[in-house]
Amino acid sequence: RQYNFNDDIWEAAPDGQIIRIGQNENPYGPGPMARKAMMDAVINSNRYPSELATQLRERIAKAYNLTKDHVLLGAGSSELLGNTAALAAEKKGSNAVSGDPTFRLWFGAAELFGLSIKKVPLTQDKVHDLDAMLKAMDAQTSMVYVVNPHNPTGTIVADSEMQSFAEKVTAKCLLLLDEAYTEYAGTTSLAPMVANNKNLVVAKTFSKIHGMAGARVGFVLAHPDTIKKLAAYQPWANAGPSAVSLAGALAAMDDLAFMQQTRQKNEAVRNYVTKEMNQLGLKVIPSYTSFIYYDSAAFKGDLAQVMTQANIMGVRTYENGSSWRRTSIGTMEEMQQFIKVLKANM
Ligand code: PLP
Numbered sequence: 001r002q003y004n005f006n007d008d009i010w011e012a013a014p015d016g017q018i019i020r021i022g023q024n025e026n027p028y029g030p031g032p033m034a035r036k037a038m039m040d041a042v043i044n045s046n047r048y049p050s051e052l053a054t055q056l057r058e059r060i061a062k063a064y065n066l067t068k069d070h071v072l073l074g075a076g077s078s079e080l081l082g083n084t085a086a087l088a089a090e091k092k093g094s095n096a097v098s099g100d101p102t103f104r105l106w107f108g109a110a111e112l113f114g115l116s117i118k119k120v121p122l123t124q125d126k127v128h129d130l131d132a133m134l135k136a137m138d139a140q141t142s143m144v145y146v147v148n149p150h151n152p153t154g155t156i157v158a159d160s161e162m163q164s165f166a167e168k169v170t171a172k173c174l175l176l177l178d179e180a181y182t183e184y185a186g187t188t189s190l191a192p193m194v195a196n197n198k199n200l201v202v203a204k205t206f207s208k209i210h211g212m213a214g215a216r217v218g219f220v221l222a223h224p225d226t227i228k229k230l231a232a233y234q235p236w237a238n239a240g241p242s243a244v245s246l247a248g249a250l251a252a253m254d255d256l257a258f259m260q261q262t263r264q265k266n267e268a269v270r271n272y273v274t275k276e277m278n279q280l281g282l283k284v285i286p287s288y289t290s291f292i293y294y295d296s297a298a299f300k301g302d303l304a305q306v307m308t309q310a311n312i313m314g315v316r317t318y319e320n321g322s323s324w325r326r327t328s329i330g331t332m333e334e335m336q337q338f339i340k341v342l343k344a345n346m
Pocket of ligand 1 (some may be wrong): 207216
């Protein structure tokens with residue numbers, strides 16, 4: 001059993017034996033309504049699910065006061081981050097401005113298509129440095145990528161700042177705004193802005209608050225003209241998620257009780273972990289998400305190795321050579337075990 005830290009791949013991790021706190025999965029999901037809908041939908045798996053895809057697009061659109069033509073579905077939102085980078089790369093010799101560290105899954109696609117990445121360090125407090133990002137933009141910048149709330153650091157940019165930044169960036173080029181964790185933070189989605197803005201692409205996912213990472217459903221919201229351009233990078237537009245996953249996603253959107261429970265449990269466990277770690281002298285950045293970012297300098301050994309030996313997978317590095325680490329918030333039992341192993345090895 002080995003976690004490959006370079007390739008973001010979990011190898012041979014038999015369920016139940018390993019505490020998985022490395023990929024910001026929701027340990028409580030899928031919610032009861034999604035589970036039932038998915039079980040009921042298995043029987044329909046012989047048919048292509050075009051109607052269901054349209055229904056989900058309509059349901060998503062309704063939530064943001066948009067139409068289905070503003071919605072593109074993918075097998076997870078990471079696929080669509082790659083497509084947006086491909087669109088940005090259509091302008092030859094262009095670059096994308098991004099925070100550093102950030103969620104990097106689209107970097108490979110960007111580089112493959114010839115889009116170079118200008119990395120702008122976060123502030124001391126591990127927040128996106130929006131002014132520095134604006135300054136980093138040049139005539140060749142075709143896309144800016146911002147994750148709010150941010151991954152891996154769990155910090156947020158205030159709604160008003162985000163909005164004015166979005167207006168400035170989209171006057172010049174695409175802004176890919178990744179809102180994978182908005183529902184944990186209570187920040188406001190900028191999605192309604194896409195109605196009148198062709199340069200804003202908002203990416204969202206069912207993998208986090210809805211607890212459906214394995215179902216692979218994500219989407220972007222953008223102006224219909226922009227959606228058409230992005231859809232050209234899918235051989236068959238909107239056809240990524242399966243009938244079962246689409247049915248689950250549709251039901252999940254109505255399961256407000258599950259979302260609320262996830263938020264409450266996540267916050268309670270996150271507070272517990274933060275307090276325990278601070279008491280051990282490990283500085284934790286206040287988090288608005290389902291994971292924490294902390295300075296492990298006070299831990300003298302190899303934290304990732306110690307945890308791996310205890311069958312806990314989830315101490316990850318995003319800044320080469322630094323002692324900053326990210327760990328997801330699992331259940332209370334899982335995190336009590338994490339703290340126990342930490343204390344025993346301090
Ligand atoms: N964006 C961010 C910031 C994420 O953290 C993740 C998953 O960890 C994703 C996008 C992609 O999620 P998915 O491809 O499962 O929809």
